Amino acid sequence: MENFAIVASKVTKKYKLYDKPIDRLKDSLSFSKKESYSREFYALNDINFDIKKGESVGIIGKNGSGKSTLLKIITGVLTPTSGYIKVDGKISAILELGAGFNPDYTGLQNIFLSGTIMGYSKEQMESKIPEIIEFADIGEFINQPVKNYSSGMYVRLAFSVAISVDPDILIVDEALSVGDIRFQQKCLRKIEDMKKNKTILFVSHDLLQLKKFCDRLIWINEGHLQDSGDPEDISKKYQAFMAGSTLDNYVEDELNDIQTKSTEIDPIDKSLQMFGDNKAKILGISMFDDKKNKIFQTEMGERVNISINVSYKEVLQNPIIGFSVKDRIGNIVTQTNTFAIKQSMTDTFANKNYIYNFEFIVPPLKRGNYSISPAVASGTQLEHTQHCWVHDALIIKVDDKQDHDLEGFMVLDNVSFDAIQK
Structure with a gap:
């Protein structure tokens, strides 16, 4: 475990599904193991993988494949039915939109709440407040109940809190798909900077984004680990799968x-x-x-x-x-x-x-x-x-005839310039 931030071994999460509400009551009152009014659903089934410290890993899969369930088990929100996950380091996660926030608390109160959950004292969080407020950039809404926030404001505050607590492992689950492009780019620059010494787990449907930021992709399909490896290779296989064919x-x-x-x-x-x-x-x-x-x-x-x-x-x-x-x-x-x-x-x-x-x-x-x-x-x-x-x-x-040496994908052509002294 010394070199690994996360190790998953035979992780399985099983639920009982009932066709009718009365079946749940019948099942709870039944003393016979042979008679069951439910059917089993495996959200995750025998998942095995490990993530090295300092590695950036993307998790892909269609909706309902088990990605969010896996993240909730990693963060301790859910417990597996069988198997285990070992985590070495402090986790900060942005899961479902607004998860971890009390909707009746103000943004400022939720900052302290999140800090308490992460094990920080009030004094420690007070020192981080200016940085969080500056990054979130939601103005006076920091003093309003978060139930009045737009989805973009939720994400701004959630991401700002998540990065401020100096986690060893940062988990981001699709949250950056919400909000304006300027804040998305601001977050991605921060993630790029954190890659230098943090472990990052990134869930997204944006394959280009994942290929840019991740060292490896893990593909979850219908609760099973379908494949894992080089981002370019796995993304091609996933695209083929989503198109309804095989490579x-x-x-x-x-x-x-x-x-x-x-x-x-x-x-x-x-x-x-x-x-x-x-x-x-x-x-x-x-x-x-x-x-x-x-x-x-x-x-x-x-x-x-x-x-x-x-x-x-x-x-x-x-x-x-x-x-x-x-x-x-x-x-x-x-x-x-x-x-x-x-x-x-x-x-x-x-x-x-x-x-x-x-x-x-x-x-x-x-x-x-x-x-x-x-x-x-x-x-x-x-x-x-x-x-x-x-x-x-x-x-x-x-x-390039003009021998440009600039950053970016393209070169601005036919640029005119003028300077006026006043």
Whole structure:
């Protein structure tokens, strides 16, 4: 345990479910073990993992998978039915919105309440009050009952208290999805700073955020530990699962057949992973300059064409074709698709190939390597069925003539400046 902040061994949480209220009474009065009016539900079933001190770990899973139950057991809010969790260090957690606050207390009173729960004296908490109030930035509402707070104010106060008590382990459960973007960024900067010497457990549906902040992802599915490992790898598997398919690799003979059908567009590397329901398959992708030359390197301001070769196994009505551009650490820096640009699409024919061309001016991206992930879907931007998605299908390099050396994803282009002395 010396090197571990959290160790979970065979953790199981079981509940009894009743179809009717009367069944609960019957079950409590029954003296027969053979006769039961309930059915068992496993919120968690035989969960095993460990988290090293100083490690940042993300927990993912669809709603109802058991993530929140696991966090409540780690923090001691719930006890497991069997198995155990060992924790080495002081925990500060932001679980359900407003959890740990008395709704009738003012914000200031709840600060002292939280400090008492964490084992701090009134004098110790008084020394932290200015820092908490400054970070929360809720003004005079600090003296109002928290039941009158908006969800954003709840989170501001909860996060400010959580980080002020100098925890060894910080647990954040989806709370940062609430509130304005400025405060979210403020919290993320604080979490980034805390990563240097704290253990952080981060629950979120934002895979990009998790890949940026976490050393490892733990995937919980229907109460079981589905997988654990590198954030990039686990997030790809999870995306495939949520799309309703498993990760697949391209078949060798299909790739050979593709090469005869499309001589200009490079076929997809057979080692690349894809997911979707296989009603469509992306066969190849290439980038061309304005003279139709195939290129792998370009510059901002240049006109290029991304060509995607797609084969359909059945008729699809008004398909959506598009691609995402990611930087070297997996952040999506830009994306487009036919739905977003309001491009009317004709229905496809089964067992036919289509070449889709996207022509555009390279945006002012910073110098570096980028990956392009093409996709085919049906539906809308918000609600769609994924037919085929290929991770990092094309790697390109973007150069910068002006040799900018600035932070950020993109370079501000055509900037004018003026100075007026008064």
